[in-house]
Amino acid sequence: MQPMALWKRVLILLVCLWGIAAAMPNLFYAKVEAHNDAVAAIEAAGGTATAEQEAARAEWPDFLPSALVNLGLDLRGGAHLLAEVQVEDVYKSRLDALWPEVRDAMRDLRDQVGAVRRAPSPDGILRVTISNPDGMTAALEAVRALGSSVVTLTGVGQSTLEVTAEGNDIVVQLSEAEKQATDDRTIQQSLEIIRRRVDEVGTREPTIQRQGEDRVLIQVPGIGSASELKALIGTTAKLTFNAVVSRTNDAGADPGPRNLILPSMNEDGVYYIVEATPVVSGEELVDAQPAFDQNNRPAVNFRFDTTGARKFGDYTAANIGAPFAIVLDNEVISAPVIQSHIPGGSGIITGSFSVEESTQLAVLLRAGALPAEMRFLEERTIGPELGADSIDAGRIAALVAMGAVGLFMIASYGLYGTFAVIALMVNMALIFGIMSAIGGTLTLPGIGGIVLTIGMAVDANVLVFERIREELRSQKNPFRAVEIGYERAMSAIVDANVTTMISAATLFILGAGPVRGFAVTLGIGVVTSVFTALLVTRAIIEIWFRISRPKSIVV
Template sequence: MLQIPLWKRVIIWGLCALGVILTVPNLFYSQVETHNDAVAAVDAAGGVATPEQEAAIAKWPSYLPSGLVNLGLDLRGGAHLLAEVQVADVYSARIDGMWPDVRDALRDVRDDVGGVRRQPSVDGVLRVAIAKPEGMPVALAAVRALATPVVSLTGVGQNDIEVTSEGDVIVVQLSEAERVATDSRTIQQSLEIIRRRVDAAGTREPTIQRQGDDRILIQVPGIGSASELKALIGTTAKLTFNPVVGQTSDPGANPGARNLLLPSLDNEGQYYIVEQTPVVTGEDLTDAQPAFDQNNRPAVNFRFNPSGGRKFGDYTANNIGSPFAIVLDDAVISAPVIQSHISGGSGIITGNFTVEESTNLAVLLRAGALPAEMTFLEERTIGPELGQDSIDAGRLASLVAMGAVLVFMIASYGWFGVMASVALGFNVMLIFGTLSMIGATLTLPGIAGIVLTIGMAVDANVLVFERIREELKTARGPARAIELGYEKALSAIVDANVTTFIIATILFMVGSGPVRGFSVTLGIGILTSVFTAIFVTRLFVATWFQYRRPKTIEV
């Protein structure tokens, strides 16, 4: 007879109270957000806080939860970019980087092939002429020995390069399987680098995902404009170490075949002629930190991975007394003379840096260079005013929906409708509390999911109350009617909500962007609705019935 054990009552009230407590920070959004930003900044600074940060931290009590529902791009405002990655650029760089290995392989069979020289060719193709055409089979075997298996599921059993001959010329290019695998790696690397750069800017809940074969969608709430976002992710920080061929003050000088003419950042008007193929690149870096050189000037310490350290050490050992250029984004920042063998895979970059510039350079080098150029196909800036309009419209829709539901429930079921309406309020707070706890992002479609949940939340109560009405006509008393109403309506409630939850799960798994935002709030709303309908409303009814002990009830 409507007996609910004490431990169940404690759990139900505890969960409702937890939902309320987790929801409260969202009612003071701006000051809690300021508090959280200050706490994060102090943690990043090793616990040292400025007076402004201490004042911001004091805006919200530390003993209360400070989790917030993150606002998406359409609610907070921000920038939207759709970028196309020029994956073909990677083919050219990859083949160009093979020239030293091909040259060394052919030198090992010099008696059979004679001298070798590189010939001009289109991007992505390496052409090497040999002096003795009759030694072509030996040359092809030597170059093909450089091939490695393709690292991908679709390229199993295939090699990464194709080596053919045209007369006395060896032609080397990437295989089709390797191109497909390279495309996938390039997109994944671009995604990771963009994500690191956006995260370093301290933005909240960015959306960075692949679209199609070679496009990336980037949405960052809270950033000022699309141009600001482009500047953030478009900084390449492409670092290379190139052999120096010569110097000149003529900006129009001809650097020669396979060479580059690059300006010097140290000396204005000075240009360096460097070999196009670098000794090592920034991809071989494992760490970069701001530091000071022996003259107490800002600099950047760097460390290579084992492969890069070996190549860098071999080059310095064989070129003592020769200059080499440290090239950043097609400009020479330093061109020191190699004084001795640099082993261990570490070194220092010096130049006319300020402390801020050396720090920023270290950050960019750690984040890595974008593997290929990106073309921005679409860019939009969503102002915070438009986002606020969306929030206001969503709030109005939610209030209207809830008001209509309350009027319907109270008009249809009287006091039972009032108890269902109170449970609906707890339901909404449980939704926002859960979103805050998991750090979910609320978008405009997400608000639509909440509004839909409000309408669906009372369905379970309607099923229960209608069942109680039927049982009142046959049962021996109101207590038994209420108990049977909840028992017999349970299966219908569970069936209806399980099927809807399955749909929400499918939408989350196969959808993206707005669809996922809708599915998250819908799925959470289903769970909280079932909880409030089956447990919270029943607890209200049982408590009221035990207190009033009515002889008859009207539903």
């Protein structure tokens, strides 16, 4: 048997040692997790640590690997939500924002259409009344010109607006094609914003996916309860900056047309009447960070993009001395008086915040506003006790499978079966080491993938050992029989594992949640199984040959 090159043996040994070292923290999961949480908290506090944090940090040596396999919702417990996105809210916002454009378009046609005013109408419909019906044709053309082509394959050639005439009224609403496109964009935007908000608080590997036409499924492992998750993602966090018309103590006061009456967040019994159309909105916000104001009170620094900065700067320059309302989710956080022109598009939000509240507000603003309200249809909290039972059941299943496979291999192939069992243990260490390194998530189906990998891993060894037996029957010497056995079994092993890898990749791409967890562990298991069967087992056999130098072997 042609011995492996020295560099190959060294590389195989280093990979195996790395896998064992990387997998080891998972044997002490609670201690390592407490250590990691303490390290993260100490770094966030600028190096300052409490006695409890120092004790938790000391639970695991800093010089050892500390990456862990993330546990999925079914193993760790967590929160499950099913929400319905109120896409109709977006239709209303789109048409409310369209009114100033319609009014400006009518300004050039004043001689033909006469007076123009917005008439009361249901949400999702813009109704505009003109005093001179003779100008209706010109008015319809002007309003239709405000539309654009629908940006979808099925809506090519259709306008985003549907404009009709009813007596003296122009009725504007989104076309059916645009509603469908808007629904898709709204759901996708909601998914992305929810994912950002969950990621901001350090929760890893959540399941966030669309279900049906307008529903979103959210599953987040490790979070305390469904209500905690709702508090994080259910807030719209819609920030606007509105011109203040007046201030009142009467909640039932008439705000007037195109105005809103909003409560003050920090002043009991105080209400602000503000213009409904904001000067700048949170959609033009590019950054928000927790900070402290000049009085060392918690606050939030914000910064607009180029468009928002221009609007903000122009308005503050033209309205020095006027109050300006900062509105979050239909509550006035504060209404400072504009003291001077504010160029650059940055500022600070102050209020009666705690440090935690200012941090949470910054997270929500930085992630972006949900485009529409979410109505929660189903909420469920999965306790950690259930997850612990699942882990125990999975551990028992894996140990039983490994024990049964090990006994079969030793009974069938003797010493060579023992070599295969050693390689199988290295294989398990490599799987957990790789998953820890990439931050993979282990789910209950993922444990099923590992148990399946145990059988697949020795399957490659069975092919090799059977080929060696055939060569020994042909009177080949032991060294040559082992060499030929590995050479001729390699193509069958590679073909079988390539097809399995294709299946795992398909499951990962098309699947979601637990299905992807199964695909990840199966795919990693395929790679590590080929490595241990073709390289680790052969390296062990070579070492045994060098030590014992047998004249004959029995496989």
